[in-house]
Amino acid sequence: MTVLLETRGLSKNFGGLKAVSDVNFRVEKGEVRAVIGPNGAGKTTFVSLISGRIAPSAGTILFEGEDVTELPAYARVQKGIAYTFQITSIYQNLSVAENVALAAHQPGGRASLEPLARVGLADRASQIAGTLAYGHQRLLEVAMGLALKPKLLILDEPTQGLSDAEIDNFITLVRDVARDETVLLIEHNMPLVMELAHRITVLDRGSILAEGTPQEVHANAAVQAAYLGTG
Numbered sequence: 001m002t003v004l005l006e007t008r009g010l011s012k013n014f015g016g017l018k019a020v021s022d023v024n025f026r027v028e029k030g031e032v033r034a035v036i037g038p039n040g041a042g043k044t045t046f047v048s049l050i051s052g053r054i055a056p057s058a059g060t061i062l063f064e065g066e067d068v069t070e071l072p073a074y075a076r077v078q079k080g081i082a083y084t085f086q087i088t089s090i091y092q093n094l095s096v097a098e099n100v101a102l103a104a105h106q107p108g109g110r111a112s113l114e115p116l117a118r119v120g121l122a123d124r125a126s127q128i129a130g131t132l133a134y135g136h137q138r139l140l141e142v143a144m145g146l147a148l149k150p151k152l153l154i155l156d157e158p159t160q161g162l163s164d165a166e167i168d169n170f171i172t173l174v175r176d177v178a179r180d181e182t183v184l185l186i187e188h189n190m191p192l193v194m195e196l197a198h199r200i201t202v203l204d205r206g207s208i209l210a211e212g213t214p215q216e217v218h219a220n221a222a223v224q225a226a227y228l229g230t231g
């Protein structure tokens, strides 16, 4: 197995708060890795550090063996790290297709519609993005991430606001994406995580509480106590 992403001693403090604390983490190429944990565990902060949206207080981030800790976000995108944009970065007044074209840095709108087809939005290509339902805006974000042809696709709560049928489509989508790319998924929907992830990392108060296959994590007593609320 080849390690795609590794963090060593990765930490982020906000004042006195250790949002991410000394995290040593590895993702293999081709994996679907879920990061779960209670609210405030540090999941978004962790992936923001990996994508370069925020700078760490300490530690190192390696991508394909290269130290990318000091690289700005755009340079990490060029290396193949795509973080689905927060919804605010969708251009609400542009069409769905134009948003994908912009994400792919082809503002003339000549980008392939393939990313839209992959997320099931091809028939909405000409719709104004701001008029999409919330769940569809999340899928548009995923399409914008795919348009970058990433090696690592980071999805931050992608199924929020999706219907059950759309979540089923999303599972198919991630399996399809995972044939070519590695996926790092932050997700609160536990049945979905159990079904999709090869391995799960559980964050709690900024640190890794547990890591393993869905079965191992589900059976972990510390996880049940801290997260599943059944301990």
Ligand SMILES: Nc1ncnc2c1ncn2[C@@H]1O[C@H](COP(=O)(O)OP(=O)(O)OP(=O)(O)O)[C@@H](O)[C@H]1O
Pocket: 014, 017, 019, 037, 038, 039, 040, 041, 042, 043, 044, 045, 046
């Ligand atoms: N910019 C910031 N300034 C100060 N504190 C922050 C900042 N961003 C996050 N925090 C704090 O860091 C901690 C971790 O937050 P983070 O958003 O990473 O958690 P999370 O696991 O993604 O939570 P959720 O599941 O609710 O999205 C929280 O206590 C949060 O209040």
